[in-house]
Amino acid sequence: MGNASQSVKTKKAPEIMEASKPDTATRIQDxxxxxxxxxxxxxTSLRMITQQAEVNLAAVNYHFGSKDALFESVFMRRLAPLISGCLAELDELEQQGGKLEVEELVxxxxxxxxxxxxxxxxxxALFVRLLSRTLVENHRQLREVISQQYSVFVQRYSVAFHKALPELGAEELAWRMHFAFSVMFNAFAGNDVLKIFVRSQVVSARDxxxxxxxxxxxxxxxxxxPA
Known part of the structure; x- marks a missing residue:
């Protein structure tokens, strides 16, 4: 029994060592x-991810636990600095005083x-495309996480646009912001639909x-x- 137990421990050791390497989680995320x-x-299957990251499934489970958790981790590691950057820009604009201009808010x-x-x-550009694609494809779990963690972002921009467009009612403004952000996310999603309308190798909607x-x-x- 002792030899069998020792054999199992020896067999599992490489998997544990691989999973616990500091750079393994980053490689999986990338x-x-x-x-x-x-x-x-x-x-995207976990098999595809493990094969291309050259790790085993144990490494994914060790660091993330599930495909959903991995997706959330991939997304949030990039989103937090982006949101901070947007709010810093908004802070700077608001501190200038005067009427908020819509173009500057955008x-x-x-x-x-x-x-x-x-x-x-x-x-x-890869993450900007992932951000856009995720919100366009309506990944429900992630949208809920974003709503919970970044409610300040939504609130700040809603208030700012209301100040810039006081003539619009709350419902009308909400629709316009919905369409505006949807257009911006779609534009950065990397789906070069422009090629349908302009057949040119020079023009690209991925620039x-x-x-x-x-x-x-x-x-x-x-x-x-006008309303």
């Missing part, structure tokens, strides 16, 4: 992030997204700077159109 963008949450959200898309160390150039005036026009 691979999962890419696969979630390429295939979506439902179509840019307090767009600028951090643009900066993130150009920073590979924070996920770069962050080009997206912002055309996106901001479109969103502002929608938010400020």
């Amino acid at each position: 691979v999962a992030e890419r696969l979630f963008v390429e295939h979506g949450f439902e179509a 840019k307090t959200f767009i600028r951090p997204c643009l900066a993130l898309s150009k920073d590979p160390s924070r996920g770069g 962050p700077d080009m997206i912002v150039k055309h996106l901001v005036p479109f969103v502002v026009a929608g938010l400020t159109s």
